[in-house]
Amino acid sequence: MLLIAEHLSYPAEPQPGAPRVFDGVNLVLEPGELVDVVGPSGSGKTTLLRALARLLPGVGGTLVFAGAAAESVVPAEWRRHIALVPQQAVMRSGTVADNLLLPWSLRVRAQETAPDADQLREALDSVGLHEITLDRDAAKLSVGQAARVALLRVALTAPDILLLDEPDANLDDASADQVRAITARFVGGGGAVVRVRHLRSDDLAARRLRLSGGRLTGEV
Amino acid sequence: MPETTAGGVIAIGWLQLVLATGFVLLVGAISLRLALGIEKELAIATARTYLQLALLGLVLRWVFGIDSPLVVVAILVFMMAAAAQTIVRRAPDAPRGILGSSMLAILLTGFTVTFAVTGLIVQVEPWYRAQYVIPIAGMVLGNSMNGIALALERTFADMDSRAGEILALTALGATPWEAAGDTVRVAIRAGLIPTINSMAAAGIVFIPGMMTGQVLAGADPLHAAYYQIVVMLMVSAATALGSVLAVMLSFRKRFSAEGVYVEKGYRS
Numbered sequence: 001m002l003l004i005a006e007h008l009s010y011p012a013e014p015q016p017g018a019p020r021v022f023d024g025v026n027l028v029l030e031p032g033e034l035v036d037v038v039g040p041s042g043s044g045k046t047t048l049l050r051a052l053a054r055l056l057p058g059v060g061g062t063l064v065f066a067g068a069a070a071e072s073v074v075p076a077e078w079r080r081h082i083a084l085v086p087q088q089a090v091m092r093s094g095t096v097a098d099n100l101l102l103p104w105s106l107r108v109r110a111q112e113t114a115p116d117a118d119q120l121r122e123a124l125d126s127v128g129l130h131e132i133t134l135d136r137d138a139a140k141l142s143v144g145q146a147a148r149v150a151l152l153r154v155a156l157t158a159p160d161i162l163l164l165d166e167p168d169a170n171l172d173d174a175s176a177d178q179v180r181a182i183t184a185r186f187v188g189g190g191g192a193v194v195r196v197r198h199l200r201s202d203d204l205a206a207r208r209l210r211l212s213g214g215r216l217t218g219e220v
Numbered sequence: 221m222p223e224t225t226a227g228g229v230i231a232i233g234w235l236q237l238v239l240a241t242g243f244v245l246l247v248g249a250i251s252l253r254l255a256l257g258i259e260k261e262l263a264i265a266t267a268r269t270y271l272q273l274a275l276l277g278l279v280l281r282w283v284f285g286i287d288s289p290l291v292v293v294a295i296l297v298f299m300m301a302a303a304a305q306t307i308v309r310r311a312p313d314a315p316r317g318i319l320g321s322s323m324l325a326i327l328l329t330g331f332t333v334t335f336a337v338t339g340l341i342v343q344v345e346p347w348y349r350a351q352y353v354i355p356i357a358g359m360v361l362g363n364s365m366n367g368i369a370l371a372l373e374r375t376f377a378d379m380d381s382r383a384g385e386i387l388a389l390t391a392l393g394a395t396p397w398e399a400a401g402d403t404v405r406v407a408i409r410a411g412l413i414p415t416i417n418s419m420a421a422a423g424i425v426f427i428p429g430m431m432t433g434q435v436l437a438g439a440d441p442l443h444a445a446y447y448q449i450v451v452m453l454m455v456s457a458a459t460a461l462g463s464v465l466a467v468m469l470s471f472r473k474r475f476s477a478e479g480v481y482v483e484k485g486y487r488s
Contacts, residue, residue, distance in 0.1 A: 053391060057476035057486065075478040076393045083391060090388035108393035154392070 002192050003029040003082065003161055004064040008051055010044070012060030021047050025061070025216040027194075027209070029161065034183070034193040034204050039211035045196040046087070048211060049163045052194065053084040066160070076108040083159035087166045089150035091141060096124070097134040099149055103157045115156055123152050126185075127178045144175030151182055162186055164195045180204065229437050241266070280354065289348035296334070296357050300326045303365040307466070310369040314376045314470070321469035325368060326361065329462040333360045337454045356451070359430065363415060363455040364462030371411030371463035375471050378403040379481065386481040396475040404467055411463035415456050422452060 008025040021044040029035060037045050050056040052063070054075050063070040065081060091099055097120055104114035115123070117134060124132055127148045132141070141149060151167065164183065168176035184204055187193055195205070210217050244266045251258045283291055304323040311318065334357040338344040344352045379386065379400055389399040397404075422428050423445075427435075430451050434444035475481055 054478055055387065055391060055480050057478065057480055057482055075480075076395060079391055080393045086384065086388050086391065088384050090385045092385065102389075103392045106389075106392060106394050106398050108395075150388075157392070 001028055002031050002066060003027070003052070004062075005052060006062045006064075008048070008059060008061035008063075010047060010051055010056065010060070011058045013058065020214055022211065022214045022216065025211075027052075027216065029192045029194065031160075031192055032187055032190050033206050034187050034195060036205040036208045037194060037196045037211055037216070038198055038208060041198060043211045044214065045198075045211050046165050048216070049084055049165055049194065049196055052161075053082050053163055054078050055084060076106075080108055080157070081159055082161040082163065083154045083157065084163040085151055085154050085165065085167065087169065089143070089146040091138040091146050091149070094138055095134060096132055096136045096138050096141070096149060099138045100134075100153050100156065102153060109157070119156075123156060124149075127152060127182055128174070144171045147171055147175060148178055148182070151179060155182055155186055159191070161192045161194070164193060166197055167195065169197065237270075280350070283350045283354070287350070289346075292348045292350050292353055295350075295354060296330065297327075299357060299361055300330050303330075303361045306365055307369045307372065311372040311376065313380075314372055315473045317473055318372065318466075318470045321473075322368060322372070322466055325462050325465035325469060326364065328465055329364045329458050330357060330361050333364075333454055333458040333461065336457075337450065341450055355430075356454070359451055359455060360458040364458040367411035367415060367459035367463045368466040370414070371407045371467050372470060374410040375403060375407040375467050376474065378406055379471070379474055380484060383481060383483045387483075390480055396472050396479050396481070399481065400471050400475075404471055407467050407471075408460075408463045411467075412456070412460055415459040419452050419456060422448070428452065 005025060005027040008027075009023045010021045014020050025048065027035070037048065039045055047056060051059045054063070054070060065073065065078065070078065092102060097117070100120050100123070101114050103109055104112060120134055124130070124134070129145060129148060132145060132149075138146070138149070147167070147170075151164075154162065162183070167183065168179045171179065180202060183193060183195070187204070207218075244262060248259050248262055250256070251262065279295075283295065301323065303326050304319060307322040307326075308314070308319045334353060335347070337356050337360075338349075338352050339347055342352060342356075347353075382403060386399045390396075418428075428448050428451070431441075431444045431448040434447060435441055
């Protein structure tokens with residue numbers, strides 16, 4: 001088992017009279033498995049993803065990754081293995097290459113070798129971004145292009161688990177297909193994915209879970 | 221013929237002070253005529269000006285008279301505490317707990333820059349001579365207070381507007397410093413810009429306050445200018461040092477223990 005979440009609740013200490021966003025959530029994730037989390041908007045799907053990436057203060061319950069309890073792993077290291085891709089693609093000022101190499105500018109990857117220009121080119125080509133040069137100003141990318149670059153940026157760091165927040169919600173069909181292709185390749189390579197979505201359905205997911213009323217329930 | 225003091229300065233007495241009230245009456249009349257509604261504030265502010273400055277004059281006269289290092293340092297600390305309070309009041313969106321970091325930034329900046337000027341450049345003897353130390357500390361503190369308040373206000377506003385970017389970076393494994401570094405730079409720059417602008421405009425657009433004072437007191441204008449140059453450079457150092465310290469000591473307070481930026485919706 002790659003990731004085990006037990007009795008996750010948020011907020012762990014709710015304000016008097018205010019309900020929890022979610023309560024008693026259990027989730028087990030195996031390598032090479034893609035799990036969809038569906039549910040009405042505002043049901044806490046994004047919040048749950050942030051809890052799994054340890055990007056949310058005040059969560060109760062336990063998280064275990066590859067046999068190691070969350071408390072024994074420094075947060076930055078945890079996020080290196082369990083990578084959240086926010087719904088809104090964030091491009092920093094600079095070129096497409098700057099943005100793809102952003103993860104290697106951080107201390108947590110100081111010991112790792114960043115991909116070279118050929119590898120970046122190959123990665124862009126693999127998601128249909130043939131026309132995007134590495135020195136293109138990232139601010140000039142379309143929404144669909146930026147979403148692919150943002151996902152690629154995370155995928156290139158080779159995490160064990162991808163947490164995708166509505167990865168294709170605002171995309172045109174062609175971009176959505178490419179995002180799905182990246183996701184499928186990642187799963188095919190042994191990675192695990194938790195994907196939050198409410199619109200399209202596809203056959204990538206091994207399981208579909210529903211978050212509603214603060215509870216995560218089985219097959220939909 | 222108005223009476224003069226020993227230095228040749230024309231002294232201002234009670235009569236002149238009362239005459240100066242005429243200016244305020246003029247502003248009050250304008251306010252009434254145009255229905256600006258600021259008469260009450262104006263009256264209070266005027267009364268405070270009279271009281272606070274007269275009190276300052278009396279206190280300084282007393283301090284200059286007793287010539288004690290302990291009293292000088294105590295006054296500096298009091299001024300610093302007031303500056304830190306003002307900073308906190310001017311950054312209402314900042315998280316709790318910035319009073320401590322503001323105070324620390326003001327203390328370090330205030331003492332270092334003030335005594336660097338009085339001890340190394342002006343070479344005051346003895347080191348605590350109130351006539352030099354207190355006015356210089358006042359300028360150091362006043363300016364670094366403004367710089368710090370601007371920088372802190374900008375820090376927390378800018379981090380809120382960049383919350384999405386900070387989250388994405390944190391998700392990539394960034395530390396709070398790596399995730400908020402751009403904000404820190406923007407904020408420190410914001411704190412420094414007024415000082416740099418006033419350095420650039422000094423002597424052309426306006427005669428800086430201290431030089432004005434020295435010239436009125438009968439000093440040679442060139443010597444007064446030299447003094448003013450030292451003061452302006454000192455002020456830029458004080459603003460920079462103060463802003464850097466305050467921002468560095470406090471930006472982390474918006475992050476959780478696990479290094480996550482706590483956005484507006486998630487604050488308790």
